[in-house]
Amino acid sequence: MDAVIEAQRVSLTFQTADGPVHALKDVDLAIAPGEFVSFIGPSGCGKTTFLRSVAALETPTSGRLSVNGMEPDAARRARAYGFVFQAPGLYPWRTISGNISLPLEIMGFSRSERAERVARVLDLVELTGFAGKFPWQLSGGMQQRASIARALAFDADILLMDEPFGALDEIVRDRLNEALLALWRKTGKTIGFVTHSIPEAVYLSTKIVVMSPRPGRITKVIDSPLPPERPLEIRDTPEFIALAHEVREGLREGHGYD
Numbered sequence: 001m002d003a004v005i006e007a008q009r010v011s012l013t014f015q016t017a018d019g020p021v022h023a024l025k026d027v028d029l030a031i032a033p034g035e036f037v038s039f040i041g042p043s044g045c046g047k048t049t050f051l052r053s054v055a056a057l058e059t060p061t062s063g064r065l066s067v068n069g070m071e072p073d074a075a076r077r078a079r080a081y082g083f084v085f086q087a088p089g090l091y092p093w094r095t096i097s098g099n100i101s102l103p104l105e106i107m108g109f110s111r112s113e114r115a116e117r118v119a120r121v122l123d124l125v126e127l128t129g130f131a132g133k134f135p136w137q138l139s140g141g142m143q144q145r146a147s148i149a150r151a152l153a154f155d156a157d158i159l160l161m162d163e164p165f166g167a168l169d170e171i172v173r174d175r176l177n178e179a180l181l182a183l184w185r186k187t188g189k190t191i192g193f194v195t196h197s198i199p200e201a202v203y204l205s206t207k208i209v210v211m212s213p214r215p216g217r218i219t220k221v222i223d224s225p226l227p228p229e230r231p232l233e234i235r236d237t238p239e240f241i242a243l244a245h246e247v248r249e250g251l252r253e254g255h256g257y258d
Ligand SMILES: Nc1ncnc2c1ncn2[C@@H]1O[C@H](COP(=O)(O)OP(=O)(O)OP(=O)(O)O)[C@@H](O)[C@H]1O
Pocket: 014, 015, 016, 021, 022, 023, 041, 042, 043, 044, 045, 046, 047, 048, 049, 050, 216
């Protein structure tokens, strides 16, 4: 099947006061529909820059990038994806349902359509009872679930997530990983997910993209042999441990964490 996200020799150089920064160099990647792809690598290897380029928030210096067969900018206008940032970024003066419906209001959806969509995505992230609460009445993990719901409200086939659980403690993160995996299985969306965590990447992904800095590039792409059904205990299995080892070796080969 055709790739939903395809990068061909994508490079991006930032011109800074200290000289050029090669954030991405010759990145080639094809992501098929329904894949869960994690990007892992040390700070500064270009993970965020790649995801932001897919979302048309950055413009590559050279190379070709397509999203649903379109240029990233056209894909953005066609609302081809939802984007989840590292911080939930909810407006404190709006309720949870008010936050989720805000982009829909801006896009001109009717009141009934907004209500229907908000109810559906709140159910997907298991926050149905919290629609009328304000962000400060929710825990950090619940706030991040609300921001995922907001990204899902467009009903796009692609979800781009930039380290969405990085600021959360491990137990909350485990629970959100489970919930995200369940959501992915239920919706069949294509997910691009940036993380610093090897266990998180291995637990969630069908494909793990290992990156290395200076210049930012892909050093290894690992297809996961793990089944789509993944209870948390799968992390104790030999298959999981072997895969985590392979990712760690990939990072080491790219001098990632040395
Ligand atoms: N707007 C910008 N202007 C100049 N340099 C930038 C800009 N954005 C990113 N960079 C640089 O590009 C490189 C890649 O950054 P990027 O944020 O993509 O890395 P990352 O792998 O996501 O890192 P982290 O894990 O710390 O978020 C870094 O050296 C960073 O300093």
